[in-house]
């Protein structure tokens with residue numbers, strides 16, 4: 087078993103102040119795969135003190151020197167993609183092929199996109215010609231607490247760490263206690279790249295321990311948090327006492343509006359997207375709204391596609407769905423599927439229980455419900471598992487009303503071959519991101535939500551600005 091009890095503080099791996107072992111469970115077999123330590127107040131204090139001490143020099147480092155270190159990091163990260171893919175696969179159950187192609191590579195994708203933005207980012211610029219000497223300085227906020235979830239570990243870690251580092255902030259990363267191995271490997275890479283001691287620190291811990299110690303710490307200037315809306319609410323309240331800057335990336339309940347004129351692959355694409363990463367994505371299109379004219383056909387297609395999704399061990403090569411992350415999540419998903427049945431939705435694929443032949447491990451059946459209405463629990467709550475709800479609608483107005491009738495506002499999707507309708511929908515949907523007809527939003531596009539999905543924007547220039555304090559000066563020569 088892997089033993090990794092140390093934390094990365096002030097440029098070195100150090101023992102925790104007090105022993106507090108925590109087993110990381112491999113969701114594929116429910117066995118411990120690693121032992122780490124959960125930190126306490128003394129570890130949190132040491133990491134914050136290191137970040138605070140390193141801040142003045144890091145802030146004063148020329149942006150091109152900070153960028154050069156990120157370039158070095160990218161080189162190292164890419165050379166260790168396989169190690170990263172293996173770590174993520176073991177800790178959170180992503181099938182190894184998917185872990186290589188999507189999970190691990192999401193990190194290099196973000197580092198590269200940040201580098202492009204960083205090279206053109208204006209750290210200082212004049213106000214305008216009419217007011218000579220008036221300048222805008224984009225300065226780092228200071229010491230940042232970066233708190234991440236387990237579902238796309240390197241996606242979230244790189245979005246935060248690289249945005250903060252380029253801005254000139256120093257930081258303490260607390261990864262999810264479910265997925266610490268990938269973050270510890272990332273810390274090794276930061277060390278090898280040569281970031282100065284104290285710029286980047288890592289302390290493992292849980293939410294009530296290191297998480298809340300960081301969010302209430304007097305010397306932390308900003309919290310960048312990705313996780314559940316419930317934890318986001320608690321963190322916002324705690325942060326209010328010290329008036330820290332808080333950037334939140336929270337849950338979602340995305341609508342995927344499929345009009346009668348959608349392309350023929352739209353339904354299949356929507357089902358597979360919902361099941362990707364075993365449904366554990368904040369931007370998963372979990373509510374498929376289908377126009378009545380094509381409803382019966384869409385339901386049939388969705389049932390067939392879900393039935394064709396194979397479920398298997400993460401260690402096996404190929405395209406299939408792995409387990410969900412842990413027992414709590416497994417039980418929550420089972421309860422949700424039962425609720426769907428009890429509240430009268432029509433089960434057309436999957437259901438409660440494990441898939442045939444997978445009796446050990448947190449495996450869930452790819453599940454689809456038809457005839458869902460938007461008041462049902464499965465349409466309102468984030469399930470975070472491979473469960474799709476299909477909801478019929480008649481008119482465009484009705485689809486907008488249903489799509490927006492949710493406390494969340496992260497990502498919505500539109501499938502139509504009518505460009506005028508696509509444009510109207512893009513305007514009408516209250517979400518931080520809208521994707522049409524399966525098109526990607528492009529490199530470096532901002533990621534973030536509205537309403538209870540949060541207030542942050544990560545990636546690209548917005549992901550640097552999230553860590554920036556704007557200073558307005560006069561008399562600059």
Ligand code: NAD
Nearest residue numbers: 234235236261262292293297298313314317335336337368
């Ligand atoms: P979670 O909220 O339980 O935990 C996330 C992180 O916060 C973990 O590191 C955890 O230890 C820590 N934490 C928990 N309570 C805390 C507290 N009171 N104070 C400080 N830290 C605390 O979420 P999770 O189960 O790890 O992740 C799944 C959730 O994350 C889903 O709701 C998902 O939608 C959301 N998510 C959002 C995005 C996005 O960009 N919007 C991306 C990925 C995941």
